Amino acid sequence: MVVRKEKKSRKMRGYRTMGWGSKGQHRNRGARGGRQVGMHKHKWSWLVKYGKDWYGKHGFVNPTSVKISAISLRDLQTSIENGSIKIDEKDGKKIVDLTKYGFDKLLGSGNLNISGLSIIVRHATEKAKQKLEKIGGEVILTPNS
Known part of the structure; x- marks a missing residue:
């Protein structure tokens, strides 16, 4: 496609319709694609x-x-049981690194049956921390990156 050397508005001045035809003067949607009527x-x-x-709203996603x-304690328990999240052994401690599995926060709903479990995560609710401490575990919070 050839690039215009000058803007079209500089051309065809003095010609009543300036190249857009006698009826519409490029007011309607026509064949330019996009969403159309009818x-x-x-x-x-x-x-x-x-x-x-x-039809319906399409909107935008707020960039900020x-x-x-x-993940909740209940979901963590089921994920450990079915093998999608694995427990690592380090210095005799059971450790689960949730940041490695793409989780940012640990929620306190449900119960965890594994005692002495250390969970590495960015954020955790107070309820989740209390439930883990009650069964002999701990939450290790990592700095935000």
């Missing part, structure tokens, strides 16, 4: 087949919001 009536069959998310990935 999708709820005469283009309905296309919309049903290809445009599932055509922070998504925190959290």
Whole structure:
């Protein structure tokens, strides 16, 4: 495609429609793509087949919001039981590094049946800390990175 040397607005001055035709003068959507009118009536069959998310809000994602990935004690127990999270042994201590599995926060709902477990995580609720200390474990908080 050839790049214009000058803006189109500098050209065709003095010609009533300036190259945009006699009726529309590039006011309507036309064939420029994007979202168009008439999708709820005469283009309905296309919309049903290809445009599932055509209607409704689309919005934007706030760029300053922070998504925190959290896991509860109940979910941690089931993940350890089914083998998706493994317990490491270091100096005779049982250690689970949740930052390695992509979790940022430990929540206190549920119970943990493994005693003497040290959990490394960025954030933890007070309830989770108390429940772990009650069964002889501890929470090791790492600095935010």
